[in-house]
Every structure is written in C-alpha cells, then in structure tokens.
Amino acid sequence: MSVPPDWPTGETEALAEQERLRPQVVTEGPAPDRTPGVLVAGVDVAYDDEKDVVAAAAVLLDYATLEVVEETTAVGPVAFPYLPGLLAFRELPAVTEALRGLTVRPEVVVCDGYGLAHPRRFGLASHLGVLTGLRTIGVAKTPFVFEHREPGPRRGDWSPLLDRGETVGRAVRTREGVKPVFVSVGHRIGLTEAAEITLALAPHYRLPETTRRADSLCRRALAAETAADVQ
DNA sequence: GCGACAG
DNA sequence: ATCTTGTCGC
Numbered sequence: 001m002s003v004p005p006d007w008p009t010g011e012t013e014a015l016a017e018q019e020r021l022r023p024q025v026v027t028e029g030p031a032p033d034r035t036p037g038v039l040v041a042g043v044d045v046a047y048d049d050e051k052d053v054v055a056a057a058a059v060l061l062d063y064a065t066l067e068v069v070e071e072t073t074a075v076g077p078v079a080f081p082y083l084p085g086l087l088a089f090r091e092l093p094a095v096t097e098a099l100r101g102l103t104v105r106p107e108v109v110v111c112d113g114y115g116l117a118h119p120r121r122f123g124l125a126s127h128l129g130v131l132t133g134l135r136t137i138g139v140a141k142t143p144f145v146f147e148h149r150e151p152g153p154r155r156g157d158w159s160p161l162l163d164r165g166e167t168v169g170r171a172v173r174t175r176e177g178v179k180p181v182f183v184s185v186g187h188r189i190g191l192t193e194a195a196e197i198t199l200a201l202a203p204h205y206r207l208p209e210t211t212r213r214a215d216s217l218c219r220r221a222l223a224a225e226t227a228a229d230v231q
Numbered sequence: 232g233c234g235a236c237a238g
Numbered sequence: 239a240t241c242t243t244g245t246c247g248c
Contacts (some may be wrong), residue, residue, distance in 0.1 A: 045239055046240090114237055123237070144236065
C-alpha cells in the first residue's frame, strides 16, 4: 500500500478536505436484510509508529450467520500523525487498500471509531463512506468528546450521544453488565439502523464480530510485517 | 494559553 | 493505538 499523492500532509489541508467532502454524506438509509448470503465487512488498523508501519485488515462476514467469508490486509507507511478529529487521514489509505482486496462489495462496512459523531460531523466512518460509496457505520469504544446518560442495564438498551444537546449517535448496551459502545451514522444509513446492525453483529461480546475479527487480523498482519521485513 | 481528545 | 500473564468471576 502507498499513500495517495494528493493525500493531505498537514492539519490545515486536512480540515479543508473534511469541509469539502462533508456535504456528500447521506444520513439515512436501510439496514440490510438478515438473510444468508448478505455480506458485511469490518475494518481496523494497527500501527508500529517506530517503524512507520500501518497494517489494515478487512474481513467479510455473512450477516446472518457471522461466518467469515473472506479476509484481506494491506501494509504501508503511516499516512498522517494522530490528531483527534483527523483520525481518518491516518487510517483511510490503508483501509481503502484492504477493502479493494475483497472480491465482493459488502452491504455495510463497520468502522472502529465515529461517523457523524465528530466535531465537524465527518468522522472516519463518514469519510470512508464518501470516498468509497459504501454504506458505513461507526462503532467506537469510548465517548470521545460527547455526553451521554448511562443506558439501561439490558442488552439493547441505549441513550443518546450528545454534542451540546444535539444527538450525534447512541450509547448502546450490547451486553449486560458491560460498558456500552458508541454508535454513529457513517454514510447512507440512519441512526436507528446503525444501532440495529451493531446489536445484530454483537450477540456475545461487547464489540461487533466484524471489529473483533478485523482487529485480530490487522495485529497479525503487523506482527508478520514487523518480523519478516528489513526492506 | 493549556489541557482533553475516536484510534 | 500501545505496553501485556495470569487471574478473578460468571
């Protein structure tokens, strides 16, 4: 994988790019049918900043059975420093490259992070959706800069994720007795549908199976790269 | 101005 | 994100 020649290199440029692409986000749309053969994907990345290496993984799952159908990875140089609010510029070159390796287009891509729940309403899930045209949702592990009440105790209970009173996502309880996850719209989907998908993909654990599989795969890809290379 | 701040 | 084994508990 290589970083696109026109990829932003600094904060000012990145902010302008978010401003330019944000109007293209579509904030409504359906959840896929849960019938065998419908495919969903999970993407995630792992880093070795010392060696300037990022490894991305894309994993295709059957939405109805959660069986893994296909896995791809992409390894390359880190494209951008980590700056809160600009995470997409760090992760997306590797993620889009990994997605290109899939032989089938998924109905939905589940991202590790946020979509509309973002200071400028353009987190990495929305950004990925606009760049690829794919339907995307964001499922994050921490509330970032937003507020929320503690959701009810049972699986499926939720509360709004708020940015100064505006709803930007949901804190969703995927498992009893465990902290909620934070769901937001990425692209071409509604918030209720995004939450529905998240619950369907997390029948046993806190995080969606898509995220769990992609997380473990990108770590393995990074370890393999870090051990083998020297190029 | 400084700190907090998805991963 | 990353540093990281066993261990307490359902």
